[in-house]
Each structure stands twice: as C-alpha cells, then as structure tokens.
Amino acid sequence: MTRKKMIYAANVADTDLATGNELSQKLKVFCDAQGEDTNMVLVSAQVEAELVELDNDEKLEFLESLGITSLDDCGLRALVREAYNILSLQTYYTSGPTETRAWTIGKGWKAPQAAGVIHNDFEKGFIRAETMSYDDLVATGSEAECKAKGLLRSEGKEYEVQEGDVILFRFNV
Template sequence: MSLKCGIVGLPNVGKSTIFNCLSSAKAQAANFPFCTIEPNVGVITVPDERLTKLAEIVHPGRIVPATCEIVDIAGLVKGASKGEGLGNKFLGNIRETDAIIHVLRCFDDDNITHVDGSIDPIRDKEIIDTELQLKDLETIEGRLSRQQKVAAAGNKEAKIEVGVLEAYKEVLEQGKNARVVEFDSKEEQDAARNLFLLTAKPVLYVCNVDEASAKTGNDYSRRVEEVAKAEGAEVLVIAGKTEEDIASLETYEDKQMFLDELGLEESGVNRLIKKAYALLNLETFITAGEMEVKAWTYHKGWKAPQCAGVIHTDFEKGFIRAEVIKYDDYIKYGSEAAVREAGKLGIEGKDYVVQDGDIMHFRFNV
C-alpha cells in the first residue's frame, strides 16, 4: 500500500528545503520561483521506535520500516487554475497524491524574496485554496452538465452523482474546500471519491518558522493555527533551515544533542512523517521473525483477513486465523515463547479488528 503526499506552497516558502530534509532525493533549493520544475519524488521511511526495540529481542537479518512517497511539487502562483506559471503541471501532479502537505512561510528574512512582496501566511494559504477551488469547480461544472442528462434518462447512479456534484459546487462557490462536505451513504461516498477533487484531499499545514520559534511557534504560526482549527485541519510547526542543519549531522548522538539544545524531543521531520501517515487514517501492524522485523501499512478499522491480504492476496483468500501478540506484551515477556507461556497470545478470527502495533502471524490455506 503506497502513500503519496504532495508538498505544496507558493514559491520561496521553504518547500524544497523541507523536502531535502525528508528525502535523500535532493531538490534544488534556490532563491527564485520555480526552481523545482519537475516534481521531485522521494521514498522515505516512517519512523517507528517499536521496530528497533523488537529487533533487539528477535535479532533479525533486517528491519523493514513502513514507507511513504513525498512529491515536491512546483511552486504555485495566482492564476494557476488558468495555466499561469506552472499551473497546469502543478495541478496535474497534485491530483495524483493522496494528501497535501501545505507549507506556509512563517519567518522573516530580507535575503529571501517573497513572490507577493510581504510575509502573510493566511493570504498565501488563501491563494492556493482559491486556485485549487477554481480547478475543482471547472471539473464539477463540466461533469455536472453531462450527468444531469444521464440522470434525466432515469440512470440511478447518475442521479446520485448529480447530488454529490451539486453539494460540492455549492460549497466551492462559497470559497470553501470540498473536504468540508460529508456524505452519509456509501454510494455517495464512492461517487465523491471517484471525482478526485483537489480540495477534497486531507491537508496538513506546515508552518516554516525561524530557529528561535522552532519549539513554541510565533505570531505567524499562531494565526495559521486559528484558521486551521476552524477547518478541522492539523498544523505542524517546523524550522526548515534548522532541520536542514540536523539532517547534515552524521551521527544519531549529534542529532540528539542538537535537538536537546533546542529543547525538542524529536526532529520536525520525524513529526511531519508521522502526521502525514496518520493524516490518511493509516496504522501499522508488525511481523517479527529471524529473517526480518517488518512494518506493514493498513487502514485503521481493517479486519484480520484484509491485513493478511497486505502481505499476499493468498493470505486473505485462504485466511484461517491470526495469532496476535500485543507489542507491550512482547517487550514485557521478551520472546514469543514466553508470551505463549504467559497465555498472552491471542487467537483471532475473521472479525478481529487489527490494532496499531499488533504483532501478527497469519495462518492460511490455499
């Protein structure tokens, strides 16, 4: 299961700097708009301390963490929905992602020009929102006229889609994002998902601040937090240039020392990856053996057979049962054998809802 997040924002807000910290695929970070012409893609690992602790017990041949794909998308300007700047390319790239990491400039620096001449993260946010909303409206209006004709001929699915399109059209014309609309029936939800609207994607706002504001944020980031709260969206404060300095350090100890000096428990990059992962309602189950300790990604709420299918479709087809050890129990007792002896190994059937951090062993027959 792949997770793809797009990093977006106006030119010179720090997108490529943050991307550089996230990925070994180095985007060019330069002080002029559109230095990222083609989207840079990096596959990055999801930090999970549980894998390391399990490996200390199991001594596997390798550790395989969960991964996600980060796409650094070319800067957007006013008029992108009509093809200004790199608009069409930008909007095509973002349509292919599962979630949006929206970087907002929340720092002052006379040496780095702003495309609109001043620092105002709320204005910047609204520019991008407007461009994406206009593109979504264009998509909806084109489809609505066609589906209305099909619905008039008595097609039930078209009638459902027309209702969905009209609901989206109403909120977008009010300057709101499609993600504020919720649908009750599965048919409506499926129709909505199949539209692939840009503003329906979940979003995480990243406030790129100066080093002094890395721990507590600043007035700019607090304004973003207020607006995001009204939207029901999450905000992460991160000092991009500081993260770049941390990423350049070679040893884990040096990085921890740097973080301690800043009063931070964890790097902003780690927090960003974890939030991006959670943004899509994703969790991790683990398999642990002599060959490898491996994290597997699944959607929260999935049952045991669906999770078995993440490993191999045959596991789901021939599912018999799942043997489940809770992570805390594995750590407490120190081995699978000791867990069994303590009576803490669960035997679960098809209706078991997998929990984050479950250590799973699937029994199947094909």
C-alpha cells in the same frame, strides 16, 4: 461541495520549533478555524538535517535543548503521524528470523484484509492471526516471553487490527 483534508507544514527556525513563531501561530489559528480536517505541523528543515547526523541519545539531548521532549513530537515524524491520522491509516508489523517489516493499512481493517496486503493468498486462505502488541514485545524481549506471559493472542476473521500489532498470519491455500 466536499472539502479535502489538509496538513500544513510550517518550516520554522530551530529556536521556534517548540512553540512556533508569529507566522506559524497565525497559520495555526487559520487551521483551527477550518475545522478538524485541517491541521498544522511545525517542522525545522535545519533541525531535521542536524538530526540525521546524531545517534538517538544525542538526538534527544539536542531536541531537549530546543524545548522538545520526544522525537515523536517534532518534525518529519510528527508530519508522518499527522498524515496517517488524517488519512485514517495505521501500521502493523510482521517479523521473521531475517526481517521485520511495517505494513500500512486503514483503521478498522479486519485481520484477513491486513493479511491481504502482504499477499492475496494470505487473505483467501486466512485461518487466524497470532497477535501481540509491539509494546508487549519490546517489554518482554521476545515472542516466546509474550507467549509465556499470555500476551500472544489467537485472533479470528473478525479481529480488528490495532495500531502497533505484531502479527503472524496462519493461512492455507
């Protein structure tokens, strides 16, 4: 018999978000005993409701007062990240003059497969993927700067798309 991968979300009080409470700690012990396919994430619905009302600086300050050092370390973001992890998913981005979009693909997908998520013609007529990392793009501030610094790569059909890649697909159909 096969086991399904599981994520338990433990809703705790705001004061328990950093370390959990007695019940969430028992749930963590249970999850750990189940193996790597069972994980737990702490979430505070109360904190999530309050975060919606705050700007990013206020969010960080609020979370730090609760013992959380990063927006990615708690709540819904942690739950989504864990879901992606347990399902072996990752995100890549496309960006144009009017829109930037995130695309979800499986880990280990090759560039043509990733292009096919946008449109099957992109996969059929794949030529290459002009690729840079999200972190490089943010650090340099533009695609042109990435290119000038040699951070824009031309990848072929065997390129395995990485988490956070920003890609411009070249194709011909």
